Amino acid sequence: MTAKPWLSVILDDYSRAVAGYFLSFESPSSLNTALALRQAIWRKEDARWKVCGIPDVLYTDNGSDFTSRHLEQVSADLKIRLVFSTPGVPRGRGRVERFFSTIDQMFLCTLPGFKSSGGVFCAGQSVPNSLVQSSPFATFSKHESNADAGCSPNFGNA
Numbered sequence: 001m002t003a004k005p006w007l008s009v010i011l012d013d014y015s016r017a018v019a020g021y022f023l024s025f026e027s028p029s030s031l032n033t034a035l036a037l038r039q040a041i042w043r044k045e046d047a048r049w050k051v052c053g054i055p056d057v058l059y060t061d062n063g064s065d066f067t068s069r070h071l072e073q074v075s076a077d078l079k080i081r082l083v084f085s086t087p088g089v090p091r092g093r094g095r096v097e098r099f100f101s102t103i104d105q106m107f108l109c110t111l112p113g114f115k116s117s118g119g120v121f122c123a124g125q126s127v128p129n130s131l132v133q134s135s136p137f138a139t140f141s142k143h144e145s146n147a148d149a150g151c152s153p154n155f156g157n158a
Contacts, residue, residue: 007103008032010040011096012051013059018099019051030068037074057081059096 003025010020020040022032043052058080060066066084075082 008036010036017051028065030065030070033065034074059083061085062087
């Protein structure tokens, strides 16, 4: 049996830009989540990827990788407020759920072995979100705290 890839993503709530990620063939863990958060916080090697900074709030689901003592300690040390969504209510995680749906639609659905969680259309069949009128980077850059093109001390503040 082939190992399954797992993607942990930190999205900026305001711009919907990917601030950090961690891709692994290991099951989700608090360490992988912390590594994605670390990447989200630090400046990136690629100067075009300007989304970085310590978030005020980290919205998560109730998976064991998010409800761990390790992530609680990391959040406390960085003064990040952890907010857990209500179990069984994906509406509270709409932006990240939409992100993963887009990954399914644009990249994964044509690969052998892809298993849809339901309602996935392949690229070219999906309808773009009409609420988003610009790229995530353009949206992030428009925000006054991000205007200097450096890292925002607290990305995602609207």
